[in-house]
Amino acid sequence: MTARMLVDGVASVQVSALDRGLAYGDGLFESIRLIGTIAPLWSRHMRRLAEGCARLYIPAPDPAQLWREALEVSCGMAASVLRITVTRGIGERGYGLPAAPRPTRVVAAFAPPPVAAGVYAQGVRMRVCNIRLAEQPLLAGLKHLNRLEQVLARAEWNDPAIAEGVLLDSHGRVISATMANLFAVVDGELLTPALDRCGVAGVARAEVLAACPQVRVGELTLAALRGAGEVFLSSSVRGILPVRSLDDGSYAPGATTRRLQQHWCDLGFSMEQGE
Amino acid sequence: MTARMLVDGVASVQVSALDRGLAYGDGLFESIRLIGTIAPLWSRHMRRLAEGCARLYIPAPDPAQLWREALEVSCGMAASVLRITVTRGIGERGYGLPAAPRPTRVVAAFAPPPVAAGVYAQGVRMRVCNIRLAEQPLLAGLKHLNRLEQVLARAEWNDPAIAEGVLLDSHGRVISATMANLFAVVDGELLTPALDRCGVAGVARAEVLAACPQVRVGELTLAALRGAGEVFLSSSVRGILPVRSLDDGSYAPGATTRRLQQHWCDLGFSMEQGE
Known part of the structure; x- marks a missing residue:
């Protein structure tokens, strides 16, 4: 490096x-x-x-x-x-x-991390991590240097076809991916997990929230995530990544994902879409 | 430094x-x-x-x-x-x-940290910290480099008369001090908190457990700690420190504390007692 x-x-x-x-x-x-x-x-x-x-x-x-x-x-x-x-x-x-x-x-x-061909079009594959994030309201949301949980989460798999893992808290609520925030369209409503007990409040997530005032910030269960119509990740480094599968379930990139990818292009991140 | x-x-x-x-x-x-x-x-x-x-x-x-x-x-x-x-x-x-x-x-x-005169004889004053330790079994017990909780705990007070703070977990159970493990004699029984969900399993604590096979490792409530007959801290750096007070309550160093201080001397730590 x-x-x-x-x-x-x-x-x-x-x-x-x-x-x-x-x-x-x-x-x-x-x-x-x-x-x-x-x-x-x-x-x-x-x-x-x-x-x-x-x-x-x-x-x-x-x-x-x-x-x-x-x-x-x-x-x-x-x-x-x-x-x-x-x-x-x-x-x-x-x-x-x-x-x-x-x-x-x-x-x-x-140098920017490589993004596999087709990822922005078709999406990434994900798994659910076994580790449960500990709940510490005094540190929740911060991008601090205590990141051993993310290191252990990412160490759970080495299949290169799996790009990311879903992190749950100790109550089984969905919080995020290991290095991105997560959004899901559930019953037609765009949802992202609240991050007042754990997780990192990403800058890209803040941009999505500003661009989509209708997003509900709240509790997202794993069952709701599995049944979602559309799932995507937000990352300040990678932008808006559709999720194409979670374990054995699959998703198709939907209209909300495409609209936010376009928003990212409009912000000036157009290179990311072409990598 | x-x-x-x-x-x-x-x-x-x-x-x-x-x-x-x-x-x-x-x-x-x-x-x-x-x-x-x-x-x-x-x-x-x-x-x-x-x-x-x-x-x-x-x-x-x-x-x-x-x-x-x-x-x-x-x-x-x-x-x-x-x-x-x-x-x-x-x-x-x-x-x-x-x-x-x-x-x-x-x-x-x-150089070893200074220990105030009389501390080994009379003990340290403590307070209860507001922060609650997050529970992460995969990291519990380890002396890892993710120590922001301890930094925030120690930042809660700056009264130099208070040497240490009691850390509780999110369920209100007593876990440890910010840089030492904690033991209490409750109803005649020597107790130290279990550290399978959070806390650092100190080396001095392990030595105490080996020297006192009768110690019970389990749950210690704050109420039980306040009502304890004898409380002491174990630290690989400072040895066995009697606790003389917790908030408004006070303790007298007891026979168990004195016996373990003697054990520390026998191990070769005799200089600590004289500082």
Whole structure:
């Protein structure tokens, strides 16, 4: 994996081994799709990052500075994925917050992940994961660095034909995919799970909610998901992905999915549809 | 904070910014008390680390190599605390496990944390934290790098007279302190919480369980804790700490606490009692 990277504004590929991001996962990140020098969802990413910093008591970085660094690391790339990581920085040993925190910021640009041919047209295959997400309202919604549940979920399968897994909470409610949010049309109504107890409130999900004011945010059971007429995933990196199957059940990409894919094109993400 | 450190066996104070330990908290750690060149609980630490690696599918480091590195970083220190961090290493972007993982290992030695005068004799003051630990059986017991709950718990208070906080799970059961395990004598029986849904199964706790076969591992309610005759904390770094108060209630250090403090002395931790 090659990446161009700035650590606290300086070209570097390393961070302190005493950083609390490493010691405790004490920080946040954003994965941001760039088309040349355009990041259509930038302001939503910055809003989520600021909210996450506030909830974790980490001084928020300056978005203008992050944008300058984003342009620097992605310079010359026709398309890229930025990863911005913000940690609480180096701290004394122990969990207590440093009296004078100096957050660490890492801005890195990567080549976009490959998306298999036909995925945007026909959709991805999914399975239901065995792991159940733990419910922690104080961290729910945040894109924080404590992601072992997602690592364990993704380790459950290695069939390359399966692109994603459905994550349930400990009560069996559908929450999301491992790296995307999930929407389903159930009895004609567009639904996405509430994320106040677990899950990551994706920036692409926020864009869908803004584009479709009729979406109901609430409880989605696995039975309702299996019986849905249309299912799709939203991802700031991959856009709108139809779901073609869940275990043995299948779906056809429907009108809502196509309308949102078109919305994504209109935002400037047109390259994604053609990959 | 100064520390002597080896990263993958090489003197360094940095790790790759692409390490999954930073990206996802994808790893484990051990905090180990050394008295000169003796680590009385070393084999328990190595056992827990191996178990954690197995549960997270991380190739386990060689304990003999870790021990050589521990002696190197702590050389010349009369007393020290080692932190051994093992991560899944550098990975491709995304949660999927690398096909050929190369774990990262960081071995660092620090001066032991100061312990206030009289603490071992009279005990520490505690409060009950507001945060409730989320229940994730697949991670329960492990000393993994996803520690945001502990960071948020410790951020709840800054009164230096309060040394520790009681953590409850989402059902209100007592689990532990923020950086120690907890034992209580309730109706004459020595009890410590079960840690199969959340919490860290401390190495010092394991030593207490081995030394006191009569300990019952089970459910401890907050009401039972408040009414306990004797409460103490176990920590691989701090040893056996009597608890003198919880919110407005108080305890006197009792015979069990004193017997276990003596056991800690017998193990070779005698310096701790005198700090």
